[in-house]
Amino acid sequence: SYVIVNDHFVVEDSGPQITHGGAPTLYNSPYKVALFTQDVESPGYLSLYFPNRTRLVLASVLPTLVLSIVFTGIILFCFWYTIQVIYRQKKLSEMKNDFINNMTHEFKTPIATISLAADSIGSPMIMSHPDKIKRFVDIIRQENRRMNSQVERVLQMAMIDKKDFQLNLDDLNLHEVIQQAVDNFSLQVEKRDGVLRTDLKAQRPVIEGDATHIASIIHNLLDNANKYSPENPDITISTRDVPMGVEVTVSDKGIGISKDARKHIFDKFYRVHTGNIHDVKGFGLGLSYVKAIMTAHKGLVDVKSEPGKGSSFILTFPKTVITQVEREMAERAIVEE
Ligand SMILES: Nc1ncnc2c1ncn2[C@@H]1O[C@H](COP(=O)(O)OP(=O)(O)OP(=O)(O)O)[C@@H](O)[C@H]1O
Ligand SMILES: [Mg+2]
Structure with missing residues (x-):
């Protein structure tokens, strides 16, 4: 015999221990503890039996599960995005470094040439030869033009970057x-x-x-x-x-x-x-x-x-x-x- 408390069976006596072919029931439930074991006579056992255990467990963890999947997804996305940004920044900084290296190199050559030419013009051996002076002056002029065109190119790019250029159509x-x-x-x-x-x-x-x-x-x-x-x-x-x-x-x-x-x-x-x-x-x-x-x-x-x-x-x-x-x-x- 049993009574029902809040829709649950509460078995009052040991009754016939019916099991359904090894399938879990209240009698062979693994969730079973002896009650008041300190008493002289223990009044019995408390057993729990879940007819739809899997569903019940799933239903109780489902909201948490879904939320944790969503949050894990968000965290993974943020991680991926951060890596992407870092990677892009790294590439950009490498490119800028290359640019600076190239630029210094491109300017160093004409500067060195101009300096050499100027030194040569200053030397007494050359000073007495106007044709040689002319050659060095030509070199200086040419290198100067080259440097100018380089500066021009960088400036041109900066101008295009700011989009404030006008085409003379x-x-x-x-x-x-x-x-x-x-x-x-x-x-x-x-x-x-x-x-x-x-x-x-x-x-x-x-x-x-x-x-x-x-x-x-x-x-x-x-x-x-x-x-x-x-x-x-x-x-x-x-x-x-x-x-x-x-x-x-x-x-x-x-x-x-x-x-x-x-x-x-x-x-x-x-x-x-x-x-x-x-x-x-x-x-x-x-x-x-x-x-x-x-x-x-x-x-x-x-x-x-x-x-x-x-x-x-x-x-x-x-x-x-x-x-x-x-x-x-x-x-x-x-x-x-
Ligand atoms: N005709 C080409 N054959 C092979 N590679 C090329 C050619 N044109 C461009 N490239 C490649 O594309 C890159 C970019 O070219 P871009 O003209 O923008 O720069 P650059 O020639 O290196 O420098 P800059 O033109 O500013 O002096 C070059 O560094 C080169 O590697
Ligand atoms: Mg080029």
Whole structure:
């Protein structure tokens, strides 16, 4: 016989000890203690039996379990995020260090050359030879120009960073700009027994753009093609019409760029860290400048490269709705009619 207290069975006597084929019941429950064992006659046992033990246990721990999983997740996420931030900062600081090293190096060379030239001019042996003095003065002037252009480049980047630059947009014949850049650059390539070819096929090379900046980005790409060709450079610059507008491609047969590096070359300060490439000095600013200028012109820049075989940098300038030259041609055609 039993009584029910708060929906639980309380067995009053030992009764028939029925077990259901070894299945847990109140009689063979493992949760069993003798009551008042100090008494002369113990009144009996207290046994507990849970018909749905697993469910009960689960139900009681479930909220805590879910919460702890959620919090562990949050903690893991924060940890991952922190590691990411630290990693990014580390890379950035490495890049900045590289930049400072490169910059000091790039400035040290001209400063040393200028100092040597100045010393030489000061020496009595040279003073009596005006032609020699002229040579040293030329060296000083050239090194000075080089330093100036370096400072200019860093300043240019800072300006682009602040986004306070304005494009002087004008109708611009890309072929003229390219030809000019090639003329200026060919000497450097020839000095290394290389070739610099042009293949200008675009029918509509006139775009709306900033002549100075565009000349500058073409120069940057030619400079890279030359710098990253260890043997005699073989550079081709070509143009063609594409549906979006005009495409300018600068290809070289140099060292090429790995797939991983390709993702970062347009980042500021990024330079590929491999072997002897670092004999070639630079700030890692050239391509980020190219990208910034192309974006400002609503154009695109892309790279195709195979390590060891060479690289091609592709600039796509958008079609201008109607350029001034075309407008004049159209007007002239109307007048002629
Ligand atoms: N034509 C190329 N062939 C192989 N690697 C290239 C080429 N152009 C760029 N790279 C790689 O991309 C990196 C970034 O180029 P970027 O022009 O931005 O910097 P840089 O040439 O090192 O320095 P800077 O142009 O500021 O003097 C280079 O350091 C180089 O590793
Ligand atoms: Mg460069």
